[in-house]
Amino acid sequence: MPSPFPGMDPYLEGPLWTTLYFTLSSEIVRQLAPRLQPRYLVLPVERFIVEMAEGMAITTGDIYPDAGIVRGQTSAATAQEVATLEAPLQVATVIPSSIPHVSIEIRDRANRQRVTAIEVLSPTNKRGEGRLEYLAKRRRILLSTAHLLEIDLLRRGQRVPMQAALPPAPYFVFLSRAERRPFTDIWPVYLDQPLTIVPVPLLPEDADVPLDLQQCFTATYDLLGYGLAIDYTQPPDVPLPDSVVTWAEDRLRQAGLRR
Secondary structure, three states, X not given: OOOOOOOOOHHHHXXXXXXXXXXXXXXXXXXHHHHHOOOEEEEEEEEEEEEOOOOOOOOHHHOXXXXXXXXXXXXXXXXXXHOOOOOOEEEOOOOOEEEEEEEXXXXXXXXXXXXXXXXXXXXXXXXXXXXXXXXXXXXXXHXXXXXXXXXXXXXXXXXXXXXXXXXXXXEEEEEEOHHHOOOOEEEEEOOOOOOOEEEEOOOOOOOOEEEEHXXXXXXXXXXXXXXXXXXXXXXXXXXXXXXXXXXXXXXXXXXXXXX
């Protein structure tokens, strides 16, 4: 079953995002690699981001015994013997989680020079420590001779920094060509339109190669069977703005997914 939406499906911005993120990145590689070989290599590069849970707090209601808390009990006769062995309270600590990220690099096959970096932004790229890590990586690319293509299909989180305000679009594609910096080409993408076709720049002597993001998204949606996994009778995990709720519900009714 195809997606009921013409472009990005807002129902994929929730728990299913990780599956979309990895498979969409793979589809981008699959689309570009055969067209750029043998002069270029299109390579997925994995790294890990360590992130702490946000909004963690301990309140009075949290510190009484339950399945995760044990309060030690001792008698007066044995208190002195075990005082240094048993703590009066045990509470689970917050362990940082290691989150995998995938980037796509286009490299000149002859000397392995990085020509273009492609980033599909994830939630951790847009908040907290993960955002700081990504901005540091982004700065290194912007100070290099490589082009940078960023695909932001998430409505939540902070956008990449720009010197002027962005229009109120739900999704964006940003292209920073090495020879045009600091100016950036920007494609706002709206819910009622397909994902855009964007140029992928290469070395100066080679022409841009078009990347059809809608084709990549559709292939991902069909391959993973999102039409079977998503409950379209419920609102999306990331609420839609009031201005498009009626439009989205009409789309779902036309697709036979809502009464």
